[in-house]
Amino acid sequence: MKSEPAYGRLPTMLEDHFLVPEAQLVSTEALLTTKDNVEMVLKAKAMMCAYGPSGYGKTTAVNSTLRELAPKITYRLELRSGPTPRDIRHGLFKALRLPGEPPRRPIEFDTLLKDVLAEQFRVLVCDEAQWMSRTGFEYWRHLWDDRHTDIAIIFAGGDNCYKVLRREPMLASRIYIWQEFKRIPKTEIQPVIAAFHPIWATCDPELIDAIDDEASHGSFRNWATITALLTEGLAKTGSAQVTEELVGWAYSKIHGM
The missing domain is CATH 1.10.8 (Helicase, Ruva Protein; domain 3)
Structure with a gap:
């Protein structure tokens, strides 16, 4: 299974502002809050949910913060259209650039991912998390709950991301920080x-x-x-x-x- 060279990496600042040459990252209150929150999440090796309507700067704030704090250990997944645990497994396999072919059996696949995610501390970013179903979030929790894995997880998504997580106490209780993105005041x-x-x-x-x-x-x-x-x-x-x-x-x- 070949991986695209760019898949899983953090985009550059220019890629964040791909429509607008010469655009600058502005230190808004939301961006400064994101930096504080992500620092806390990384220190605690916890999970965070950054949510709000489309276009309010969630992805840019998370990307720019991680480019500063954890550029070499961050792996991004964009999983659209109701991703299943199988989609998440394959997305991680691709983002982590694991050699060979993905295991066919879920139990073997999970063992491989957990072993790799136990090797060193990593930050996993699930972008467009509004597409995630309850079972998808449950799979992320399964990875994070394992006592051997060494990870922090950041979900960035629309309001549905917040609603799904909040409806499930077992999931919501594991989110360390919730950050809502709103329009520029x-x-x-x-x-x-x-x-x-x-x-x-x-x-x-x-x-x-x-x-x-x-x-x-x-x-x-x-x-x-x-x-x-x-x-x-x-x-x-x-x-x-x-x-x-x-x-x-x-x-x-x-x-x-």
Whole structure:
């Protein structure tokens, strides 16, 4: 079984902002909180759930924190469409770059994974965890509960991730830290967005507020999309600054946002 070279690794900061060249990671309150929480989780070798609506910066915050704290021992899995324990086993086999072919029998597969996960401390990140079912979470708990494995686990996902875990006391009781991601607070919008990308540094603060009210709604993903469109618009028109007219052009591209 061959592994893709990039599978399981942490993305670079540029990959986190793939839509927007020159975008900068901004030290928001949510990002600073994530760093504190992840530090505690790694120290305790525990489990954490970072949850909230799509586009609010969960994955970027977790990735950037782990790039700083544990870049060489972090392994990321993205398991979509209701992953089963079998999917998790194969995802771990691939992310850990284990040699040979995966065992066919679950009991042998689990023994192999537990042996490997007992060799040294590792951080396992389950991204897009909103797709995880109860049985999927139970499998992660099974690995973490084993007295020989040496791991911390971070789930990053939508609200369904929180709901599934909270419904099951045996699962919820094992989550050391819960962190909810919310929209960027109104009081942070202007300084955060001005620092996010050079095109906003000279923009009228009132226009930034208006864009947030009309289209971005405190979502980093929405802001990234609008920033990418406006960067293209500035290049096409030769303009030096974001204007209301250019914003209107960007809105025409994201109707319904």
